[in-house]
Amino acid sequence: MTRAVPIELKSLRWSVGNLTILHDLSLTIAAGEVVALLGPSGCGKSTLLKLLAGLLQPSAGELWIGDRCVASARHCDAPEQRHLGMVFQDYALWPHMTVAQNVAFPLRMRGVSKSTARLQADAALAQVALADFGDRKPALLSGGQQQRVALARALVAKPAILLFDEPLSNLDRDLRETLVHTMADLLRAAGITAVYVTHDREEASTLADRIVHLAQGRIVSITHLKGNPHAISRVS
Template identity: 45%
Template sequence: MAQLVLDRIGKSFGTTQVVNAFSLEVPTGSFVALLGPSGCGKTTLLRMLAGFEQVDEGTIQVNGRQLAGNNLHVPPEQRNMSMVFQSYALWPHMNVMDNVGYALKLKGVKGEDYWQQVMQALETVNLSHLAERAPQDLSGGQRQRVALARCLVSHPDVVLLDEPLANLDQHLRASMEETFREFHRRTGATFVYVTHDQAEAMALADRIAVMNHGKLEQWDTPEQLYQYPQNTWVARFIGQGSILHVHRNTDNRLLSGPEVMQLLSSSLGSTRQAILVRPEHVRVVENGLEIQVLSRVFKGERYKYTARLSDGQELDFFHPERLELECKVCVQVQQAWVLMD
């Protein structure tokens, strides 16, 4: 049985429905990302999990215990969940140790037991040497680790993270991603991580729930999401790729190279169908489909190009060599995925 079960969750603010019939079963100990554009409802969903917002419809259960729904609302402090906020939410008048141990003090933990639990949590995030430091004297990454240690000390069943890397620079973000992975391995808790950054979600999560306008578009592993998106919206949102329209004459979802080349070179068939071509599946060859280069972006180890097909559609591809704009080259498409809208 899944540890965390959301069944047809709904939430509205006034006449605006923010979360709509959202259902999900999250396995115990997994790392889940709620991914979607700003305003899609992911933070509202996280706040309903935490108990900061009441659900209008549906139920929330953890380990078979109902937390919300059917006129029931268990308060946040009774859910055994911890939340890491984007703003860290550290007490400025407390040092690192007191911030981390605040929840223990509320439970009446004192003395040696208090000290050991707090120091163990700080050692987990490599901050035990800064136990006496004030939050304002820490870097952004260190403050984020203090917030993680505060989560760890209460031994939660579920850790909720609301865009925790949004305020960090790119170098710190990469470092903190590894901290989150290690933190998850050590705790064994279920993680629910809200982000609009697909690279973060892909790097961290076991499974990703892609949200759009309060609804669940697709629930899958990062690999499945990237390779086999359910529809055009997910295909545009996840990764890079070209969505082309062809006259389809096959029932296969995954098209081989020869099938794609035939569809792109032919006007046969009566059904107009969208297909997704990832740029890494396009190769420059001597003989193939002729395209005209429109734009070029240097990516370090390679260039990313956008080119025009003979029918006016545009195709993205990678190539290690510099090609001149407006030049014509031949390409071979190795595979494509048929999108079902």
């Protein structure tokens, strides 16, 4: 297992022209901590996740992952340099590949041999209870199953950090309740540092050690759920 790493936002800002979307956010996420970002539509949750992922560059401030400053207004490490996995709302599976090929894809990109990648993909699929689905095409799976494939694909490369953007919002309520527990268990077992975007308070409370409440691009409050003694938080 990869060692979990902390994440630190130091007065992180993101602006488009004169419009500031995220206002100088400061927050420390401890290694292995699960933080939920909760807030209304348009408050900046996905934008913050994209900054963490390296899909956007900050306008000011610094983003640290472990002991490295990965992004500031002057430089920005590419997503693949950050050793993280991402799970989005729309699954984003390749339709022409089988389930196992989808899960093996991040490993193949790193030069892992076909047979080793398949073995590791099968192990990741077993973790999300889809051991028998490897040879199917994603289109033949239900929404909940497809999202579990996306989760297996994010887990397979044993990332230090996992980022989730409303991964369950396309699913019906019963399935959401089951999957949120599956995800909570997997995150705890893997000890991965995770940031989970949602606008569902219940989902956030099930998963997170802390809930960071965002409104209009600012951190307005933080709820401690499990009281991680290593977590330091600052509200700017």
